[in-house]
Amino acid sequence: MTGPATDDGAATAGTAATLARVGSVLGTVVAPATGVSALLFYFGYVSTRAQLAYFGVDVDVLGMATQDYVMRAPQPLLVPTLGLLLLTAALVWADGRLRRWARDAGAGHVRAWQRALRAVGGTLVGAAGALLLAYPAVGRWPPYALVTPVALGLGALLLARALTWAGADALGAARGGTAPGTRTTAVVLVLVVVASVFWAAATLAQWSGLGQAKALARDLTRLPAVVVDTSEPLFPADPVVGQTVLAGPDGTATGQRFRYRGLRLLAEGDGRLFLVPERWSPAGSTYVVDPDDARVRFRFVDDPP
Numbered sequence: 001m002t003g004p005a006t007d008d009g010a011a012t013a014g015t016a017a018t019l020a021r022v023g024s025v026l027g028t029v030v031a032p033a034t035g036v037s038a039l040l041f042y043f044g045y046v047s048t049r050a051q052l053a054y055f056g057v058d059v060d061v062l063g064m065a066t067q068d069y070v071m072r073a074p075q076p077l078l079v080p081t082l083g084l085l086l087l088t089a090a091l092v093w094a095d096g097r098l099r100r101w102a103r104d105a106g107a108g109h110v111r112a113w114q115r116a117l118r119a120v121g122g123t124l125v126g127a128a129g130a131l132l133l134a135y136p137a138v139g140r141w142p143p144y145a146l147v148t149p150v151a152l153g154l155g156a157l158l159l160a161r162a163l164t165w166a167g168a169d170a171l172g173a174a175r176g177g178t179a180p181g182t183r184t185t186a187v188v189l190v191l192v193v194v195a196s197v198f199w200a201a202a203t204l205a206q207w208s209g210l211g212q213a214k215a216l217a218r219d220l221t222r223l224p225a226v227v228v229d230t231s232e233p234l235f236p237a238d239p240v241v242g243q244t245v246l247a248g249p250d251g252t253a254t255g256q257r258f259r260y261r262g263l264r265l266l267a268e269g270d271g272r273l274f275l276v277p278e279r280w281s282p283a284g285s286t287y288v289v290d291p292d293d294a295r296v297r298f299r300f301v302d303d304p305p
Contacts, residue, residue, distance in 0.1 A: 037070060043205045044069035047076040050209030055266055055276055056286045062269025076208035080201045117162035124155025145203040153196025160189035217280040223264035226275055229256035229295040237285050238277040256295050
């Protein structure tokens with residue numbers, strides 16, 4: 001008689017072979033280096049967009065190069081990557097313990113464990129599906145963008161593991177492992193897990209960018225100081241930004257009539273400077289200056305107190 005442990009091994013082997021074929025096809029379509037670069041670009045873009053949006057700047061108007069986003073990607077990806085590696089190690093360890101337990105337990109205990117996995121996994125997937133359908137009502141809930149992919153990914157993972165066991169029990173290891181329908185369903189569930197991980201990582205990258213923006217707003221003196229002379233007024237609404245009317249030796253107005261202090265350089269792109277006041281407030285403004293229409297001087301290191 002074939003035991004549940006043997007059936008489980010055949011199921012896992014069949015699913016692993018199918019996943020290997022899927023990975024081989026994807027590897028021939030998308031080169032590994034290209035895929036990694038695309039992921040770094042995406043997560044760097046998401047983080048940078050959230051960071052600059054806090055100051056009212058649309059990252060798309062900066063004209064940043066692809067390598068700029070790639071260089072910004074490691075910081076928002078570091079914590080999610082470490083967390084994913086630790087979670088994967090924990091899951092591999094737990095799966096090994098379950099395999100040893102299945103070898104010693106009776107068929108009734110194994111089937112009960114399968115039913116528990118299906119129940120928990122189905123509940124999580126159902127909850128994630130309800131959250132997706134209820135997006136218009138709960139989409140503004142702050143944890144929504146993380147809770148939904150985590151519930152969906154974890155539920156799909158549990159269902160995939162339960163299906164491989166159930167498929168092996170139904171078909172029998174001697175007849176080739178998992179049934180084709182069960183194997184395909186397990187592969188689709190694994191792809192759902194991958195998509196959920198991608199979604200959760202993108203959410204964390206967005207939160208990372210927003211967190212960096214808030215930390216920067218608390219101490220904008222880390223940015224280069226800027227003195228701007230313009231011919232047209234900027235109409236500063238921030239009290240920290242000082243305006244001085246310039247005059248020539250004879251007391252008449254010069255070409256550059258206004259001088260502004262108390263500004264910091266936030267970003268530069270597409271031939272324009274994006275300046276913020278030294279102290280940011282919820283009502284703070286970001287000023288856009290064209291260097292061709294203004295005289296700009298920078299101080300990259302503040303004078304010591």
